[in-house]
Amino acid sequence: MTFEEQLNNNPTVPDFSTHSPEPLPDWLSDDNLLRDEAALLGLSHAPLEEKTSLIRLYFKQQTISFEREREELGEKIGELNLGIEQKTNRIEELRQNITRLEAAKPDGEPHFLKTVTGLIACLGLLIGNHFLILETLRPHFEESRLLSLGVLLAGFLGLYHRTTSSTETTTPFSVRQLLADAGLPFATSFFVFIYACQTQSALSALGIFLFLFFLFLSVGKLIPGLLTALQNDFRYRNQEKNLKNERNLKTVAWENEINALTISVDAIRVQKWQLLPFLNRVELELSRSNTRRDLLIELFENEFNLARSLRDRLSEQQIRAIVAN
Structure with missing residues (x-):
């Protein structure tokens, strides 16, 4: 089987549907609204952890499909790596068999x-x-x-x-x-x-x-x-003749198998290389989402801590006026 046939018979390029995550709430999409939300929370008596947990939950829902894609791609690449390893080990085993058979000699010495x-x-x-x-x-x-x-x-x-x-x-x-x-x-x-x-x-x-x-x-x-x-x-000559015939038959068969396995390994490597851009894209999207999440949480915490530090300096009337505005 040729390299092209091996490649066509084992398509591995994933057919992932275009992911359209649900939009984030307005107070997460807009930095100004996020600051206002953090300030209001800071002026109140509500704990910070509930809001940061909510932010993480929103972003987890955003990236759940990417996580699934990364897992599927990892499993597929792992299967391809296993196939490459098994076929490579078989190629090495066949080459060792050929080497041993080439070096084999009949028992004894002819006189x-x-x-x-x-x-x-x-x-x-x-x-x-x-x-x-x-x-x-x-x-x-x-x-x-x-x-x-x-x-x-x-x-x-x-x-x-x-x-x-x-x-x-x-x-x-x-x-x-x-x-x-x-x-x-x-x-x-x-x-x-x-x-x-x-x-x-x-x-x-x-x-x-x-x-x-x-x-x-x-x-x-x-x-x-x-x-x-x-x-x-005469027994030595007969063994030598049989060994020569066995060497010719088995060497040809083993070399043909090595060639077929080599083509198969090359095809599997190409399939693996075709998956890597998809995996890199998913990893990039996850990295971007996590970075954006961490920045928003840090911004929210900073605004929260600032508002919480001002709460004790303001009167109840001033706080109600700020919240009303």
């Missing part, structure tokens, strides 16, 4: 290159290990290719299964645990060692045994960790 490099290295080790087992078993078995692959998988997958299925618990070391972790890698390595002894020297066969055993142990523990890291890397 994709490092993980892939490690997996490729492990795959190379497994391939080399396969050919080592193949050459060792070739003189003894016709189907040595498939057999060597099975031996390789047995030695590797035994510890791999233990690593991927075990939970992170701190259990004390035991022989049973040692056999569970290293039993199958040891058995496969010892199987190859037996046939290596028949075709190679004892030292070479021992070297093959130790190499295969520790390779099975290392790769069997390393690959599950690398696969978990790769899974985390």
Whole structure:
């Protein structure tokens, strides 16, 4: 919605009817008559407070409509200020949301290159290990290719299964645990060692045994960790992609809302500014009326006090003559 539509849909300029107060009594409208009234009151025995209260009552009736207008304008301006505050707070909240979303990052850190490099290295080790087992078993078995692959998988997958299925618990070391972790890698390595002894020297066969055993142990523990890291890397990439899509969608929606709220706030401010001249006019009229009231009361009191001070110096006959005139 444009600024003009916002402004037209929320007219706030008050439609106050032209106020025509009742005219003041003649003795209040004319300063000379006011002095005469005060002098007569001063020469009598009537109290001053009754007359000054009457003056205040007349002026209160004069300004009652202005008081009502000031109250209505104050309430309206208060409502507009509240609307401005609420919308401004919402704008600030949306800007903070945008800032937080722009700074948001997926959990963890990606190590994709490092993980892939490690997996490729492990795959190379497994391939080399396969050919080592193949050459060792070739003189003894016709189907040595498939057999060597099975031996390789047995030695590797035994510890791999233990690593991927075990939970992170701190259990004390035991022989049973040692056999569970290293039993199958040891058995496969010892199987190859037996046939290596028949075709190679004892030292070479021992070297093959130790190499295969520790390779099975290392790769069997390393690959599950690398696969978990790769899974985390893919999860990170997926979260990063989702976060980017969320950032694009929500940022656009929030910015559109901010623009709409800004237009609305500007329109409300204009409505408030339109009310201020009316409020200033009412305040001016009230100030003028109150000032005029205070001046008249002061004039009345001065004339009253002067007449009251002369009353004791005059005779009853002189007072009646003054009152009659």
